[in-house]
Amino acid sequence: MNFISEIQKELVVANDLPTFGAGDTIIVSYKIKEGLKERIQQFQGVVLQRRGSGLTETFTVRKMSGNIGVERIFPISSPFLDSISIVKRGAVRRARIFYFRERTGKSARIREKKNFSK
Numbered sequence: 001m002n003f004i005s006e007i008q009k010e011l012v013v014a015n016d017l018p019t020f021g022a023g024d025t026i027i028v029s030y031k032i033k034e035g036l037k038e039r040i041q042q043f044q045g046v047v048l049q050r051r052g053s054g055l056t057e058t059f060t061v062r063k064m065s066g067n068i069g070v071e072r073i074f075p076i077s078s079p080f081l082d083s084i085s086i087v088k089r090g091a092v093r094r095a096r097i098f099y100f101r102e103r104t105g106k107s108a109r110i111r112e113k114k115n116f117s118k
Contacts, residue, residue: 005054008054008055011055015076015081017076017081017083017084018084018085018086020047020050020084020086020089021047021050021095022047022048022049022050022090022092022095022096022097023046023047023089023090023091023092023097023110024047024086024087024088024089024090025044025045025047025088025090025110026044026045026061026084026086026087027042027043027044027084027087028042028043028044028061028074028081028083028084029042029081029082029085030043030074030081030082031079031080031081031082040082043061043063043072044063044087045061045062045063045064045070045072046061046062046063046090046097046100046110047059047060048060048061048062048071048096048097048098048100048101049095049096049097049098050095055077056075056077057075057076057077058073058074058075058076059073059074059076060072060073060074062100062101069101088112089112089113090110090111090112090113091110091111091112091113092110092111
């Protein structure tokens with residue numbers, strides 16, 4: 001079999017992260033070390049993509065800070081990743097929404113998924 005995937009299965013840490021995808025607005029709580037202190041910083045934005053699998057899986061989150069777009073790539077298996085909470089689910093047709101970078105104003109809105117649970 002594939003030797004690398006077998007080792008990755010043994011090393012993978014069971015984390016209780018919610019399922020999310022491109023277009024979802026999430027809040028990522030990330031541990032930051034400054035000297036001897038450690039604090040948790042929150043990064044809220046829209047998920048542009050998820051890529052990779054297993055230990056190497058990452059996701060990209062984009063937020064607007066003033067008029068400047070800020071993107072950050074988070075590894076799923078990072079020990080500094082504290083929690084992820086979903087603010088709203090977006091209805092997009094693609095797995096990677098890089099076209100979202102050029103959008104401003106009303107065209108930068110993402111439709112929200114409607115849950116019809118009865």
